[in-house]
Amino acid sequence: MAAYVVMEPPGRSEKVETTAFVRDGFAWLGLLVPPLWLAWHRLWIEAALAFVVMGVLSMLGQKLGLGVAGSLLSLLVSLYVGLEGQGLRIAALRRRGWHEWGVVEAGRLGDADMRYALEAEGLSDEAAPPPPRIVPDAALARPAQPGMALGLTHIPGRR
DSSP states (O other): OEEEEEEEOSOTTSOGGGOEEEEESOOHHHHHSHHHHHHHTTOHHHHHHHHHHHHHHHHHHHHTTOTHHHHHHHHHHHHHHHHHHHHHHHHHHHHTTOEEEEEEEESSHHHHHHHHHHHHHHHHHHOOOOOOOOOOOGGGSOOOOOSOOOTTOOOTTOO
């Protein structure tokens, strides 16, 4: 079963259909074509950065005469996007004001949507008013004890 991180939009009055489900796991397309995968998910700055870093690493490998190993340096960027791509998506949604509702475990995206809808409905039914705040009475507080206290052996009220 996969875990889906449920992200809700900034306005809580919006419908449940606008929630985003981000699958927590390895992004295979992020490994194969990192800049395109990042651009597809509207991570424009990250896509441009990945493209530039991959190009610089490839050119650096050619300048140093590393051959195939130089081209494989850009594979590090691909591996990073594959491993951390979903985390980058969640961070981008947080920057846009979305908040994390929680995590739902399901086999498919449709099942995750169904579980979220049922759990969100159950939580709204169980919502109770907050308990009253208890404030202690200042008149019942002990007065400050005069005298010197030495170490841990001091007992308040005794001399």
